[in-house]
Amino acid sequence: MSLEDPFFVVKDEVTKALNRTRGLYQHWQHLRKEGIVFSKDEVQKTTAELRNSIRSIEWDLEDLEDTIAIVGKNPSRFRLNSAEVVQRRFFVQQTRDEIGNIKEKLQIMRGQDFDQSAKKVIFLVTMHS
Template sequence: MLSASDPYYVAKEEVAKAMDKLRGLHQDWKRLLHTEDTARSQRFQRTHEELTGELEQLGLDLDDIHATIGMVEGNRGTFQLTDAELQSRKRFVAESRRTLEEFQKDVRGPQTRAKLESDKKAMLSFAASNARSREERQKSAVQDNQAFLDRQRQQQTQLRAEQDQDLEMLSMSAQRLGNTAQIINVELKEQQKMLEELDEDIDREAEKLNFVMKRMGKLLKTSDSKQLCLIIGLTALMAFLIFLVINT
C-alpha cells in the first residue's frame, strides 16, 4: 500500500501534532502548578482541564492505531506490509504510550494530588475563616444595633421623665400662683373695705369740719387777736384729732 493512501500515516500525523500540543500544555500546566494557587487560579484550572482532555483523547487515538495494527497483523495476506514496517508502527505506538503515561503520571501523581489538596484545604480554610469573620461582623453589627436601640430607649425614657418632672413643677408653680392670686384678691378686698371705711370717716370728719368752719366764720368776724389765736389753736387741735381718728 502507498503511504499516501494508508490511513495509518494520517493518524500518525495527528498523534504527532497532539504530542507537540501536549508538551506545550504540560509545560504551562507544570509552571502554573508550582507558581499559582490551583484552587483559585482559573488559568490553571482551564489548562488542567484542557490537558486532561487532550491526554484522554490521545489515549483513544493510540487505542485506535493499536487496534488497526492488530487487524493488519492478523491479515497479512490482505495488507502488503513488511515486518520492518509493522515493527516500526508498533514502536511508534509504544513510544507514544510511554510519553502519554509520563504525562498522566505527572498529572495524576502523588505530588500533584498533594498540591491540589493543599490548595483546596487552604481555600476551604480561608473560606471558613471568612465565614466566621462575616458571622462575627454580623454578630457585632447586631450587638451594636441593639446597644444603639437600648441607648435610644434609655434616652427617650429619661427625656419623658424630665418632661414629666418639668410638667409637675409647672403645675406646682401654677398652683402656687393661683394661691397667691387668691391671697392677693382677699387682701385687695380688705384694702377696698378699709378704703371705703376711710372714706366714710373722712366724710364724717368733713361734716364736722364744715360745722366748725361755719362757727369759725362767725367768730372770725371779730378783730380780737386773742380770739384769733384761740381759733387757730382749736383748728390745729381739730386737725390733730382728725389725724388720730384716721390712723387709729
C-alpha cells in the first residue's frame, strides 16, 4: 500500500475548487455587467456560492500552511528538500493572492451596491418631498 503525500491530495482539491471558483467569478462578473438584466436572486445566489467557495479554499490553505510549517522544520524527515518546501509555500501564496483579488472585487462591488441603494433612496425621498 503506497502512502500518498497529503499535501498533493489537498493541493488537488484546492486546485479543483479554485477552478470552480474562477468559473463562478466569471459568471458573477457577467451578472454584474451594467445594462444586462438578471434576477437579483441569481446575483445573490452566485455571490453567496462564490463567498462560500472562497471560504472553503481559505480553510484548506490554512491546513496546507500548517503542514508546510511542520515539514519546513525538518524536510529530510519527510524526504523533501528545501526547494520542494519553497514550491509548496509558493503554491499557497499564489492561491491566497488570487483568492484575495477576487474577495477584494467582491467587497468593491458590495460597496457600489450599497452606494447605488443609498442613491435610490435619496432619489425617491427627494422626488416625494
